[in-house]
Amino acid sequence: MNLPERWRAARPKVAGLHLDSGACSRQSFAVIDSAAQHARHEAEVGGYVAAEAAAPVLDAGRAAVAALTGIDASHVVFTTGSNHALDLLLSGWPGERTVACLPGEYGPNLAIMAANGFRVRALPVDGLGRLLVDDAAAMLSADPPALAHLTSLASHRGVVQPLAALAETCRALGIPLAVDAAQALGHMDCAVGADAVYSSSRKWMAGPRGVGVLAVRPALAERLRPRVPPPEWNLPLTVIERLQHGEANVAARVGFSVAIGEHLAAGPEQVRARLAEVGRMTREVLADVAGWRVVEPLEEPSAITTLEPVDGADPNAIRSWLIAEQGIVTTYAEVQRAPFEMTAPVLRVSPHVDITADELQRFAEALTAASSQA
Template identity: 75%
Template sequence: MTLAQRWRSARPEVAGVHLDSAACSRQSTAVLDAAGRHARHEAEVGGYVAAEAAATVLDAGRAAIAALTGLAGTDVVFTTGANNALDLLFSAWPGDRTVACLPGEYGPNLAIMAANGFAVRALPVDGDGRLDVPAAARQLAADPPALVHLTALASHRGLAQPVSDLAVTCTDLGVPLVIDAAQALGHLDCAVTPAAIYGASRKWIAGPRGVGFLGIQPELARRLRPRLPPADWNLPLTVLQRLELGEANIAARVGFSVALGEHLAAGPARVRAELAEVGRLTRDAVADVAGWRVVEARDEPTAITTLAPTDGADPQKVREWLIAERRIVTTYAATERAPFEMTTPVLRASPHVDVTADDLAQFAEALATATRKI
């Protein structure tokens, strides 16, 4: 059985065509059942007793994240998502608040940086928006910021950033590198052992919504000063325990842990290769649809295909039509996703490994029809 067949058979039958994994992938039956069983166990024995019983599963989830990032399982905490993880990290930063990031940085990330008092510096990129590593190395060496932040794969464009090269550069310069892996975990190779890395469950790993992770190397963790509880209380809690303190949806964490196990069992390198092929097939399918331009190069090693309108099409209305008329799910991406780079909204297609040639042909035909009708 192929990976695509296994992926499809492990999930409830899709109601239409799902081309929206960059927003939220479809969970497997095993993930759904694991989360449901935990919720039932909470009803049977109480939430805190059930949480203690789930400790082994959650430790396995942390270990899986560690395997995918180059950190240790003890360096990982669960969060409610990527935004929560970044806010926890940046609000705990004790020193100079300067951060270097891409000009096309994700809008909500920029909002969190601003809310935590960080001054943003733009890293140099090429004409496609990909980081220019040699130029970045010179810039960082001449005037190092407190932190470097790299979104490894953007929300508004399926461009793979040179994560490994930047990780080496930042290590050599002694500047902590923070990686946003919300789109990259389970999609690109993130095992580069950065100072910190964070992401979400619901995208390419195909876990539940409302859960994510934050991984922090011990050297960086020792520098942090989390807001809660106050440090002068002198409670016997580590930095990571303080970051993870509070109410949590343990059932979602259990589901995330199971999804991570499924990803490792499928083989991360194999999944990455198949997702790259999915991207090529998707771009080929829509390359000649009138009124749209495919943003990514055909061989960009990602499964995200971004379509920019060339003749006045409204991506939001097109997305709504595709759902209402053909049950095809895509993403409408407004300019606030990358406010310093985007000039027009786009339509995004992001199928997972189970997409078929027929699915893509349906999408191309429906896109052409929607463009003519709307």
């Protein structure tokens, strides 16, 4: 079987049509079973004994994250998700709290930055919201922030950011770079030399909800001052151990570790190539649907396609109709996702590697029907 066939065969049959991997992908039988088996083991021997037994699986998960981020496995921390990971990083930040990020930065990230006292500076972008690297280099050089932050693939628009180029620029200027890879991990190359990379499990990696990861290079990690446990207690804990402090859903971490292993076994380059193909297929099919404008360029190497209504359709109502009447799941992206860039809500389509041309055509026809009901 080819990659799309293997991916589909490894999962339960979908109830309808799933075009929502940018929100939550479909887990495999192996991922589901591994989490369930761990939960059963907790009931048999106790949660802490079961956690010790799961250590090799979790170590393998950290090693897989290391392979995808280029950051050593010893500095990979499991979290409850991307928001938690960013908060861990920023709450322990030493010294000046200024951050340079895109105007289209993800709304919850901006909220976490504000909650941790960071002042935001907007990086220069083009009309699609893509970073202008040379202009950014000049800006960062003239007035260096304490931190640069890049959401390398946004939630509201499938435009791939020049992550590697910004990482090179930041290295040359000595500015730490943190990367929100929630949409990018498993979707594009994230091993480009960033100082911190964080992500969720549930999106393109197709792991469980409620788990994520933060990978921090040793030089940056040693600068951090995690707020828990309080530093003045002088406990004999490393920064990484302090970042991992607290309760954990070990079953979800086991499932995530299995999902990352499946991704590596499938071949990250092959998955990225297929997702780019999926995006092109999707945009080709949707280009002529009346009442909607495809935002991304046809050849944009991402599987996210954003649809802007041009005749007054309500994306939220359209999404609800598609689910209720057709069993088709998409994403309603509200303005709060990128409050400094978006001016109106959009509909997002994010199929995974197993989508077929016939299914995309089915969606185009359903979208046309939904729009006529609006």
